[in-house]
Amino acid sequence: MNASEFRKRGKEMVDYVANYLEGIEGRQVYPDVEPGYLRPLLPAAAPQEPDTFEDIINDIEKIIMPGAASPACTELETVMMDWLGKMLELPEAFLAGKAGEGGGVIQGSASEATLMALLAARTKVIHRLQAESPELTQAAIVEKLVAYSSDQAHSSVERAGLIGGVKLKAIPSDSNFAMRVSALQEALERDKAAGLIPFFVVATLGTTTCCSFDNLLEVGPICNKEGLWLHIDAAYAGSAFICPEFRHLLNGVEFADSFNFNPHKWLLVNFDCSAMWVKKRADLTGAFRLDPTYLKHSHQDSGFITDYRHWQIPLGRRFRSLKMWFVFRMYGVKGLQAYIRKHVQLSHEFESLVRQDPRFEICAEVTLGLVCFRLKGSNKVNEALLQRINSAKKIHLVPCHLRDKFVLRFAICSRTVESAHVQVAWEHIKEMAADVLQAERK
């Protein structure tokens, strides 16, 4: 949508809201629809080609408004999460379908998704062990629980461990910054021998530092064999899996119990929107199911409805699936794929510029929209370079450490980025580098 179209549509929406508020007394306080009304009204999958804005708005009146906030808010979410799951070619088991055991939910952040997965896994292992040995207290079990992730995992994993009160062990990643099965297995054996209870593994697809990928095809089977909950954190990279040429990066998802990525990071859905799927809804809702009277309703036990409040930390929820519905339909799957491809192509363009300059090195394989690079030389000179770049305020880079190396990260992430921006940025970086190198020589 370009700016003039945005002006037109935005103003129509303002009128829509004003009309709604002015006419609100004419509306019913409670919808007439029955739970489950919405899915049959929608296609089974996202459109390949864009729909028009008019079509979408008309559907709001026809499909959403009769279901008002409830049950439309919940049901659109379930269907949108199925649409998105299909775009990613998630295994059927993760979809809600008409009556599946799995399904998706919108969380506010990847941190919450990881925490929910860890809490669900914790409850599950406690129940299993108490069923085997009823004399075990919860505390006696929790004390021995161990979760695992690679040493490249996002800090939110460590935090989930702290909240859950369980140990978290960082598995040393390999030379490509990937978690491999040998290192994981070694840790599992060591911990089991020490009387600890492994229960939860987070595999990262697209690490924050350098967009590396844990080896799911190796790690997944071990998790299944050992009865460990496998959660996949693909916060950034997940969006790319809608492209067939990147889908192989998700191979092994079939071994996972839960999978999460943030459409707000790279799929054009405004912040916040973090998409999480589980194979067994009951595992999530079992983590802390509570039903006081004021939250009871007559459809409670029909099996037809989803109570998302059992899937998340907060109780209240926003209607975030509307954002997904608009984006998926306005771009179409093809438009979204084109968007991802363009970013990946531009990051490779930047990569090759860097590679052509012998003063620089690429520090990690470039797979998606992130390029990790540095001046060949000390950390000090790279820190000076970063400082100079960020002080100039023409572009902004966020650094990371890879092993003991201080590394600059060039991230393609703006909606409107073009090759020209990449070229300008590279010229600018070279200039700053020349200054830094000259200062160093003095």
Added chain:
Amino acid sequence: MNASEFRKRGKEMVDYVANYLEGIEGRQVYPDVEPGYLRPLLPAAAPQEPDTFEDIINDIEKIIMPGAASPACTELETVMMDWLGKMLELPEAFLAGKAGEGGGVIQGSASEATLMALLAARTKVIHRLQAESPELTQAAIVEKLVAYSSDQAHSSVERAGLIGGVKLKAIPSDSNFAMRVSALQEALERDKAAGLIPFFVVATLGTTTCCSFDNLLEVGPICNKEGLWLHIDAAYAGSAFICPEFRHLLNGVEFADSFNFNPHKWLLVNFDCSAMWVKKRADLTGAFRLDPTYLKHSHQDSGFITDYRHWQIPLGRRFRSLKMWFVFRMYGVKGLQAYIRKHVQLSHEFESLVRQDPRFEICAEVTLGLVCFRLKGSNKVNEALLQRINSAKKIHLVPCHLRDKFVLRFAICSRTVESAHVQVAWEHIKEMAADVLQAERK
């Protein structure tokens, strides 16, 4: 703001956004301002009288845009939480001021605020006990921890206990559905004698079921004496404390470590916006402080800045304080007070209608905008009444149980509610009641 003003301003905002996006390449990627720039540009407190929309928009350009998302997003939040804290006459210790130890944060929900408080309290007690007895493991401590709330507390408290892995005991409330010190003290003594470790108390001001108030002035001193973290959940009622005539309901807040209410419930701020204050920021941030390289920044240790990601479960944040800024300025404190007063007055109007009808009874003291009532008679007849009312879909009521009584709840909560609505609703309820009573007599 009426509908025609909304149309005008809404469209101006659409243009503002479009202009911003069109001109984005002319903007700097990083702001020039220094941390702490914003507070001196704002008044120390919310205005009493409304500001004009023009004034607010002009301030956006002058005050917010130069600080872009960061640090403006964080700094406006700190200042708005101070404004709101002052409206409530919170003790100074809860405000951030220029260099206080306390301060406020916007959470997504009261559930998250309670959870954060419980986690902070858990970490604090673990540290304290381990300092006294270094041989104690975390698990050995957690196993013995006990949290307390009244039996009328919201289910989110129980959930926080489940997540934190600690016991939660429900203290029997008195005949007014309030937690009293005698019952709390009894539980504390019993649990301590059994070798357990009390560490956390949630007092509710304005319970979900019937808007009852725990006795803070009794409970607070005991918590302080026993070194228990006292968290106050005033999710709904908190908004009323901006009126001097309701402020006494908050007396005793000075004993609390943390306080929370939802401006999105009753202070005209759109969902979501849950306001939480703590007396010691370090308690919250200490709960799980983590600093990976990619989240480091040069102002980190200046003491000047607030890293809200340490205050909450998610990492990413929205710019929710803008909503508060607009609402506080567009209504002024007086406008907000008038809004609260009108709702309370209308609920008393409904209460007196109910009291005039001998078939009905009021089931709990009416203090704010909620009226709990029922037909004198069986639960069955009241369930039938609720069912009939909600099936007619003219109004919608959510019931509760008070002890063993099934109770109907009439909640004044719409922005545009007037006396006429209350009268119509009551006529309708009487009609439905007549039908139900007649059916029963047959």
